[in-house]
Amino acid sequence: MPNNYGYADYAARLDAETACPCCGADRNITWGLDPAADSGREDMMIAAYDCGATFQSTARGIAAGDPCPASANVAAQMLTYEAQMNARDAAKGRAA
Numbered sequence: 001m002p003n004n005y006g007y008a009d010y011a012a013r014l015d016a017e018t019a020c021p022c023c024g025a026d027r028n029i030t031w032g033l034d035p036a037a038d039s040g041r042e043d044m045m046i047a048a049y050d051c052g053a054t055f056q057s058t059a060r061g062i063a064a065g066d067p068c069p070a071s072a073n074v075a076a077q078m079l080t081y082e083a084q085m086n087a088r089d090a091a092k093g094r095a096a
């Protein structure tokens with residue numbers, strides 16, 4: 001199968017993503033969807049979301065710009081729970 005993917009394919013796919021694909025936050029701005037209207041610029045589209053994540057579409061594909069903090073927030077909460085469980089276990093050990 002020939003590789004005929006191009007900027008327009010990736011830009012159209014990213015444009016359809018009106019919410020952050022990681023956490024669902026609303027998209028707040030999109031730049032460069034129509035690079036033909038901005039002559040002299042390399043084809044690139046950027047979508048930004050309320051969570052702070054950005055995704056970039058170029059002729060080579062879609063890449064993460066600024067990462068969505070959702071997974072970092074989940075990891076931080078898991079570390080918090082783990083610390084609480086460790087403290088509880090330690091308190092039980094001291095009481096026994």
Ligand SMILES: [Zn+2]
Binds near residue numbers: 020021022023025052
């Ligand atoms: Zn997000």
